[in-house]
Amino acid sequence: MIELRDLTKRYGDKLAVDGLSFTVRPGTVTGFLGPNGAGKSTTMRMVLGLDEPTRGDVRIEGKRYAELREPLHSIGALLEAKGVHGGRRAHDHLLCLAQSNGIPERRVGEALEMVGLQDVARKRPKGFSLGMGQRLGIAAALLGDPRILMFDEPVNGLDPEGIHWIRTLMQQLAREGRTVFVSSHLMSEMAQTAEHLVVIGQGKLLADTSMSQFIAENSRTHVRVRTPEPERMRDLLTEAGLRPVPGAEGALEVDDGDAPRIGELAAAHGVVLHELSTQRASLEEAFMRLTAQSVEYHAAAPGGTHAPPVPQEGTAPHPGGPQSPPGAAQPPPAWGEDWQDRKGRRG
């Protein structure tokens, strides 16, 4: 369990994390979401004692990180996959970590096997692909067989096979009763992986709820009805006390109706239906709606106006990139911008 109480971090006049209180519980994968610059990485660094909170505190199984006698047994984390010594063989890198944390050597082989790197154990990570680097970082996190795992953007840059593998691994770790806390920008991925969500914006807590409740509360679910007799169907729905509105392709959309009831109504009046479907909003839609006010940077829309950010799975729009209109002002850093890039510029 990870417990945050009033956790706050200020960098100069920037309040990066603003009074966060929430608990990450064992047995489920908890997704950690927020627009760029929301404070996710800062929060994770404070969990690991890498950044000192300005106010408040964070406990791991009831203790501050600095109080953990053998931290790798309590919490394993993947913050930056590039934090590996490129010249030391994969096995030796893990062995160093194991020896300095009182972890038996056999765990090195086990961890390498868990992440599928046993065949390259004697190779140096500087020749590793991004995916292999991520796997090695995850092996390090698993080394101490910890009760808590924390991953910051673990699927960044991975191919579909790697993404699938990490998703399955996180779910398995949660099923084993561990606490799994993971941040990601890939909404469809998060929707498939996490059962619980913590959402922050501009350092503040926006939601701490189950995935299904989050989507239900922050989006619109409606029934879509297509029929060759739309006027008649609309009248029937209205008479039944429902409020159909015109949708795309001549369909009717009913916010407050349930599909079986509408199907029965149509059947009772002999109205042919070509489509009757419940349209559930995606996590991405719900996330965009909730965080619209707390996005730090908005991409400039063609024509120079500012539009709400539209996250594209796995893409990173770049300011001044090929899609910028000629003569357009350089927009501020956009959604999906490589965070390392930004952190680098920050110095």
Ligand SMILES: Nc1ncnc2c1ncn2[C@@H]1O[C@H](COP(=O)(O)OP(=O)(O)OP(=O)(O)O)[C@@H](O)[C@H]1O
């Ligand atoms: N060392 C630092 N010095 C100054 N400002 C910082 C520092 N670290 C973070 N910040 C600022 O704090 C805010 C939160 O940054 P953080 O990296 O935690 O956000 P994030 O949610 O992880 O973003 P991303 O999704 O882009 O990785 C940002 O405005 C960032 O510019």
